[in-house]
Amino acid sequence: MRARNRMITLVFLGLLCLALVSTAAWALDLGNLLKVGGIALLVNQFGDQIDRFITGALGQRGAAAIGATKVVPILSLGQRGYVGAAQVVGTPDNVKRVKAVVQIEGRIGSFRPRVLVPTYVDRAQGAPERAKGVGVSAVIEFRI
């Protein structure tokens, strides 16, 4: 079962890479950089309020994630670029460590693969790493 899951994941990642290669290239100019930086700053500043807003909005349908949640900046890369706020869910310790989410998305015809990577910076190694036990619940993002 585990081998099967791994195989599906590998096939999925392969398709995603293919989709990324086939998508149109885009680049960040200074204006976009300011936009990304500004939104990331705002999300860090008002993360708690955004978190409460998302939980409240989903709570109306009984669909809110309860417990350890946090809002962090998200950067989506693919056919188009987006930056915004993502609510992450997981264990309190791991959620606290998450600094950002990177989303990689592609498109092959009408097939749309996406991978969400909550990341934190390992101070010992000084490099970003995928946060284990944390995933994404909701996203609000703006086009770059």
Add this chain to the structure above:
Amino acid sequence: MTRRVKTPAIIAVALLAALVAAAAFSAASITWRAGERGGQPVGEVLVGSTVVIDLLTAQGPYSPEERAAIVADRLQAAMATAPTAESVEVRAIAGGEGIYIGSQLMVTVSDPEAEAHGTTRSALTGFWRDNLVAALSLPQAPPAEAPSSQPAETAAPAEPTPAAQPASTGEVDWTGAAQKWVPIFSLESEGAYIGAAQIAGPSAQVEKVKGVAELRLNFENLGRIYAYIPTASISVTKLDRVQGVSVWATGDLRLVGF
């Protein structure tokens, strides 16, 4: 001959007494403890080592810690009445909602308490009630209900409650983490999509997930808003969220265009 019979009998009785004592000790030891969260006091009610209720706000003259002590006392008293899962009820009361066991109020859930937890009052009430039922291992009263459904609430059924969870989210055991692929149904402004999503979380919670509902609003040149909701049932009318489970990857195809 009499001695031969007596000795094993005494040993058997002693063993039985030890087993009963062990069972009594292990079954639902209800305690409370004071803690701190974000610099604020918190009163936690525990069943065994599991936090089932965490109180963040004061109520009248009682601090969160004092409230936790009162709730633990009430729960201990209620357990003596051999309650069933159905006897744990949510009722509307002045100042919010109350979780009852039989006719006895266990804990009050107010709007400020829900706000402190970052959720709605109904969601928090349902969450705590499910925690209590799961942690106290309360039996179902006959006739049995469908196993995946929530216990019937005789009062305040206004909103659906979150999925049952064995412990509060802060106590979810991720050591048995699992992941699997489940169907995802995405409803967007451009159409409906169907595909697969990789979810991850505690093994017991992942087992419950039947699919993921994605709600997405795209604003062409502005941005987009979307939410992933791992659900325990394939239902369009009720999103029965499974707590502690999150989405790592998705892949979908357009089913219908709007």
